Amino acid sequence: MLSNINLILDIKNLIASAKQTAIRSVDFQRTLLYWHIGERIFNEEQDGKERANYGEYVIKYLSEQLQPEFGSGFSYRELNRYRQFYRTFPIVDSLRTQLSWTHYKSLIRINDEDKREYYIGETVKNNWSVRQMERQINSQLFERLLLSNDKESVLAVARNEAIPSNPNEIIKDPMVLEFLGLKRESAYYEKDLEQAIITHLQDFLLELGNGFSFVARQKRLHLDGDDFYVDLVFYNRILQCFVLFEIKTQKLTHEDLGQLQMYVNYFDRVEKLEHEKATIGVLLCTDKNNEVVKFSLPENNKTILASQYDLILPSEEQLLTEIRKEIENIKNE
Template sequence: MLSDQTLISDIKAIISKSRDNAIRAVDHQRTLMYWHIGKRIFEEEQQGKDRADYGKYIIKYLSEELQPEFGSGFSARQLNWYRQFYRTFPIVSTLWTQLSWSQYKLLLSLNSEEQREFYVAETIKNNWTVRQLERQINTNLYERLLLSNDKESVLAVAKREKMPSDAKEIIKDPMVLEFLGLKRESAYYEKDLEGAIITHLQEFLLELGNGFSFVARQKRIHIEGDEFFVDLVFYNRLLQSFVIIEIKTHKLTHQDIGQLQMYVNYYDRIEKLPHEHPTIGILLCASKNDAVVKFTLPEEQKQIVASQYELYLPTEKQLLDEVNKELESFVSKGGVE
């Protein structure tokens, strides 16, 4: 027989689920309404395409007629959003019920269809809130992944059309840790950065990406009488492997890489189960020389990744500079990777 508490808990869960479903249904109907309004405005514009500024006239006229009765949701600015919504997503059957109108507005700010497809897939897959989607767009998640991966691979992983084959397909460089609230002008010890990450673990997992779960902090390991401490240990269910993160608040050295390689070897030989994939090591560092990383590690290795962290959101100029550097490197190699 069910206890009173179990009965109450079950009924509360039913109520909460029903409310959530009702809210989503109402928001989707609102989204459809905005799409149809945008479609009707665009169709009217096309009828008067030979008249200069006819589109602006329609928006202004509709706003003056609709706002007094229906409120600020029908201001000229909002009506322009609805028109753009239809132009960006011209087929109503492709609209996703999992996305809210607020999330669609964020997607409208993106310049390419590939970006929108990526963020739609990630939002649905990870059940991102509006705030989480906004952060991922503002931190240039798509562009950061593209710095080391091709578009097709990024989109395929996001849509679950393929599983990631190695760490570089899901680990970002740089990682943006603005949510830690640390000032970039200050000097920090590794324990300070580590402590801030633990305090903001949920946000850090979001930045890490898909499939990560926290395992341990300052994991003690013993090697023939010597004792070592691994900064952070995670597990990634997509890659089916342990992920070790070592934090370095200085410029990365070859000694740092060697230290992490030892931890990775230990986990591969002692902790990893037979069905699991090789352990991944991430060096989260203040700065790095990619050539040092390349020549310290064996060729074609996929287990060690160096990722620079940023304590503030990148500017548009910084992002463009990074993309241009990648393009210059690609051209210098004769356009062959």
């Protein structure tokens, strides 16, 4: 009887896999169709480039001829988008079968080539849905990673040319937790924020990035009659280490760093296996003084990080300002 059940499950999985493959194949053919239409429109424009507004005329004319027969996918707006698609991705072999046309519609709005390449690489590598990719774009993930990394290392990781070895390459500062649905101006207890993260754990794992898995909440440490509790424990398979999160709903203090250091020491001496790397501790806080962090930790510290969190999506200008400040700080060191 058990073998029959397994047989049914295997066949169901084969059917589901075949359906997904067929859907991806059809969508990619649609993507290729739009690329070739964009190419044809662009080439027609170039042939008539001496005529003012010829490109606009071509698209308008095509829309009038095609939309009544083939529907809204051939409206003036959509045909213009196909032209933009071709101009953004002029090499047809560069198109990725793992990305849907809806992915590409979001990607062609990104003007910066490095930024666009990053999101393509991460979407393919992590199999992000359109919603997940757009969330990462809207939360300025690329810019936030640049706050603690150089552009080349960020792109190398996205291209699978390098494996992250430094916590700064994975842990973001700031973290954006808009998916929790909490209002920035309200006061919260640490347990409220922790509960919201657990409720939205899948979204939090997406924000954390590559290789994270959830291990425990309020992990109890019993030390000679005293009990302590680590807010959240994760494991990162890329860095091959535990990652501990302590949540603070106020400005970070040096006492907070000391407490987290104790938790990290405990995991390194009791929980960590011989082949695993040193435990990382992350203080997730509303505000921090970088100088306090710097002088509260050893000069060669690589395991304790402080990351500010925000409950709303940051603007690009806010993050660019932070990047400029970080560059100035590095120059002055």
